[in-house]
Amino acid sequence: MTRHYSAALPIAYVLLRILILINWLAGVAILALLVLTPNEQWILSAFKIAPSADASRLVMGLRAVAVLGLCTIPINYLILKRLLAMVETVRAGDPFVAANASRLQTIAWALLALQLFGLVIALIGNAVSTPAHPVDLHTSFSVNGWLAVLLTFVLARVFAEGAQMRDELEGTV
């Protein structure tokens, strides 16, 4: 068990650091896409789409999705940064602290926000999709995502109780 932990923790630590970097890179890429795509005509010709009312709506929808995607970058960072801090407390041998309960609570709210962003993006995708220009944003409803939100809220509560119990035990002689 101890050996299992000793391997998992450094991997998690490195992986989270890499994910933080990838998240920022994704943010820069989305921002570049939004700022550097010169105009609607350019986008339409890049996708070889004939100008029409539907095509304009499609471009507007894709821009809205990009803006929403950009909004998720700080949320992802918030989750990853807190997970990293939690991993550090496990490495230090003191994970059952009130700070971790609060971190999990924040992560749960952030996951909920990401789920809602996903819903809005799916709605935009459906709204701008036409038989001529089908849009598939791969944002089908996932029970797993919502379960993860619920699980994280429950875990945050478990951690809060655990931290309180440990606190009480510390004063027991």
Added chain:
Amino acid sequence: MAIAVKLDDLLHDRRMTLTELAERVGITIVNLSILKTGKARAIRFSTLEAICAALACQPGDILEFLPGPAGAES
């Protein structure tokens, strides 16, 4: 605190040091010191039993209830 720990008086009566008691009871001197200074939040029956055995006394000789406002801290 409403519960007073009279370990100091007992140790004085028995001519015993905290270190000696810690060795006999089998708990660290730090924990025993926490108990002695009234900073402990709870005491295990096993600890109480070991202290009673080491000092040849009753739990009532170690702990004393001081009437006062509920939950009042000294």
